[in-house]
Amino acid sequence: MKILVAVKRVVDYNVKVRVKADNSGVETANVKMAMNPFCEIAVEEAVRLKEAGKAREIIAVSMGPASCAETLRTALALGADRAIHVETDAELQPLAVAKLLRSIAAAEQPGLVILGKQAIDGDNGQVGQMFAALMGWPQGTNAYKLEVGGEELTVIREIDGGLETLRLRLPAVITTDLRLNEPRFASLPNIMKAKKKELAVKKPDELGVDIAPRVATLKVEAPAGRSAGIKVGSVAELVDKLKNEAKVIQ
Amino acid sequence: MAILVIAEHNNARLAPATLNTLAAAAKLGGDLHVLVAGSGCRAVADAAAQASGVAKVLLAEAAGFEHQGAEALGSLVAGIAKDYSHVLAPASVFGKNLLPRVGALLDVQPISDIIAVEAADTFKRPIYAGNAIATVQSKDAIKVITVRATGFDAVAATGGAGVVEALPVVSVDLGGSSFVGAELVKSERPELTAARVIISGGRGMQSGDNFHLLEAIADKLGAAVGASRAAVDAGFVPNDYQVGQTGKIVAPELYIAVGISGAIQHLAGMKDSKVIVAINKDEEAPIFQIADYGLVADLFKVLPELAAELDK
Numbered sequence: 001m002k003i004l005v006a007v008k009r010v011v012d013y014n015v016k017v018r019v020k021a022d023n024s025g026v027e028t029a030n031v032k033m034a035m036n037p038f039c040e041i042a043v044e045e046a047v048r049l050k051e052a053g054k055a056r057e058i059i060a061v062s063m064g065p066a067s068c069a070e071t072l073r074t075a076l077a078l079g080a081d082r083a084i085h086v087e088t089d090a091e092l093q094p095l096a097v098a099k100l101l102r103s104i105a106a107a108e109q110p111g112l113v114i115l116g117k118q119a120i121d122g123d124n125g126q127v128g129q130m131f132a133a134l135m136g137w138p139q140g141t142n143a144y145k146l147e148v149g150g151e152e153l154t155v156i157r158e159i160d161g162g163l164e165t166l167r168l169r170l171p172a173v174i175t176t177d178l179r180l181n182e183p184r185f186a187s188l189p190n191i192m193k194a195k196k197k198e199l200a201v202k203k204p205d206e207l208g209v210d211i212a213p214r215v216a217t218l219k220v221e222a223p224a225g226r227s228a229g230i231k232v233g234s235v236a237e238l239v240d241k242l243k244n245e246a247k248v249i250q
Numbered sequence: 251m252a253i254l255v256i257a258e259h260n261n262a263r264l265a266p267a268t269l270n271t272l273a274a275a276a277k278l279g280g281d282l283h284v285l286v287a288g289s290g291c292r293a294v295a296d297a298a299a300q301a302s303g304v305a306k307v308l309l310a311e312a313a314g315f316e317h318q319g320a321e322a323l324g325s326l327v328a329g330i331a332k333d334y335s336h337v338l339a340p341a342s343v344f345g346k347n348l349l350p351r352v353g354a355l356l357d358v359q360p361i362s363d364i365i366a367v368e369a370a371d372t373f374k375r376p377i378y379a380g381n382a383i384a385t386v387q388s389k390d391a392i393k394v395i396t397v398r399a400t401g402f403d404a405v406a407a408t409g410g411a412g413v414v415e416a417l418p419v420v421s422v423d424l425g426g427s428s429f430v431g432a433e434l435v436k437s438e439r440p441e442l443t444a445a446r447v448i449i450s451g452g453r454g455m456q457s458g459d460n461f462h463l464l465e466a467i468a469d470k471l472g473a474a475v476g477a478s479r480a481a482v483d484a485g486f487v488p489n490d491y492q493v494g495q496t497g498k499i500v501a502p503e504l505y506i507a508v509g510i511s512g513a514i515q516h517l518a519g520m521k522d523s524k525v526i527v528a529i530n531k532d533e534e535a536p537i538f539q540i541a542d543y544g545l546v547a548d549l550f551k552v553l554p555e556l557a558a559e560l561d562k
């Protein structure tokens with residue numbers, strides 16, 4: 001079985017982003033970029049499935065500007081066998097990403113596609129489900145544990161209220177939650193080896209996908225600020241403030 | 251044109267977030283319809299019909315809808331969506347699992363997690379863990395939207411006079427997904443997203459056993475208990491407790507963060523709380539930058555004191 005893993009390049013999760021002065025977006029110049037944390041988990045899960053003999057080949061896919069190649073090299077260093085970069089400087093919204101993935105899946109015929117449950121820049125949480133719908137495949141979002149059998153897989157999902165177990169027919173789509181695994185670090189020899197792995201570049205046109213945005217961003221603003229209040233000296237003082245000043249407890 | 255709200259429920263009860271979603275829908279202008287899809291869920295449809303402003307409830311009952319798989323529900327919703335200007339669902343795990351699927355089937359780019367309605371096609375939503383708020387405008391004919399419950403005050407659960415109309419359900423295609431089981435956390439306490447008061451513990455709690463210190467206080471305040479990701483990852487408490495960018499988004503009257511440092515991903519889930527209290531032994535902890543009341547102290551010393559003080 002082939003596994004397709006979608007990896008997005010995003011602003012590193014440790015960076016506190018700032019809104020641009022002209023309110024057109026957030027500042028991304030000279031900001032540290034990294035693989036979306038959920039995508040790291042997706043790559044790790046694919047690699048573990050391959051190590052367990054459940055998968056034959058792992059193909060990492062990323063869409064966006066030239067710099068995505070760096071993120072794909074990371075995926076290759078972590079254990080992906082080859083990579084596909086759909087290169088464009090245009091804004092890509094989840095519907096476009098899902099359609100580009102459909103086009104790649106049609107050519108590659110993967111048995112399993114693993115994505116992050118959300119990209120921590122746009123916080124959309126959509127691509128996996130949209131891609132699954134376009135393919136007519138079942139989906140296991142927010143995966144907490146995965147077991148792949150012959151023609152099907154069992155996924156435990158993190159849901160509001162606890163955990164849910166589903167059995168999905170393959171091919172299927174999985175989106176990763178935080179506790180699915182703990183991603184490894186790429187070793188130096190693997191980083192070197194990754195440089196020699198195949199990285200194909202394609203354009204959205206070649207894939208026959210219209211990527212025109214459907215949603216316009218009119219402005220981006222900083223959220224309403226919240227400032228520090230006061231320090232209290234004791235539990236008695238805290239309770240007094242909560243009762244008599246904030247009036248949130250009786 | 252009318253607006254369709256997808257009800258979240260467990261076949262027995264309507265989830266409160268549906269009422270917040272209705273509040274967002276009411277700002278759009280148009281008749282409000284609610285879809286209740288499930289099995290043996292007539293009572294949910296009756297409850298939805300009572301919600302303020304609801305004109306009609308579509309009831310789709312079938313065994314195949316019992317577990318509300320996104321594959322089956324996605325096809326159902328996409329099939330009826332053409333009669334609507336907007337399709338909305340709560341931005342819960344349920345809604346987030348379902349609506350993108352509906353969007354793709356309709357060739358629509360969905361809008362996740364709206365916190366404000368500016369116009370029928372224009373919405374505000376947080377991005378980058380709430381460090382920025384985007385105003386976005388949809389060009390699609392049908393708007394497919396998930397609604398962040400904390401952004402909208404719930405409509406009244408009663409007072410409405412909607413009619414319930416059963417949809418003819420021919421057959422349900424589960425789309426290759428079958429339900430095996432669920433392990434739901436049972437608690438006597440209020441649900442996190444509906445609680446008026448929340449007390450959350452972080453890595454500083456050191457173990458799951460120590461959460462009884464928080465529970466003792468929660469019992470006195472009628473509070474829900476939450477946690478940081480670090481506490482969940484360490485296995486102190488179930489995943490369902492996680493508050494944050496990738497967990498639950500809450501905005502109670504009072505949020506008490508205990509042994510939580512205040513990473514942006516945690517703040518993303520609770521910084522809209524009305525009053526925030528932080529208890530942390532490190533006076534430099536970032537949580538103090540957003541707390542209304544900060545107590546620099548060892549939690550193991552002050553939690554029992556707090557429980558005792560609340561008894562006075």
Ligand SMILES: Cc1cc2nc3c(=O)[nH]c(=O)nc-3n(C[C@H](O)[C@H](O)[C@H](O)COP(=O)(O)OP(=O)(O)OC[C@H]3O[C@@H](n4cnc5c(N)ncnc54)[C@H](O)[C@@H]3O)c2cc1C
Pocket residue numbers: 013037038120451452453454455477478479480481492493494495496497498508509510511512513514515516519529530531532535547548549550
């Ligand atoms: C993609 C991604 C998504 C994430 N999503 C979330 C999310 O949704 N929610 C979330 O919470 N995190 C999330 N995180 C993790 C987040 O970055 C932090 O790692 C996490 O919030 C830290 O949890 P914590 O504050 O409990 O632990 P720590 O940062 O370790 O803080 C523990 C605190 O406890 C204090 N303490 C220790 N002992 C005591 C004591 N005896 N008395 C008083 N204080 C004490 C310490 O001073 C410290 O400030 C995410 C991270 C990533 C990468």
Ligand SMILES: Nc1ncnc2c1ncn2[C@@H]1O[C@H](COP(=O)(O)O)[C@@H](O)[C@H]1O
Pocket residue numbers: 006007008009036038039042061062063064092094097114115116117118119120122123124125126127128
């Ligand atoms: N530009 C992209 N390139 C590759 N994968 C992507 C891209 N955008 C989104 N994805 C995948 O879809 C997941 C969810 O993204 P989103 O729906 O944008 O929150 C991510 O974790 C990735 O796995």
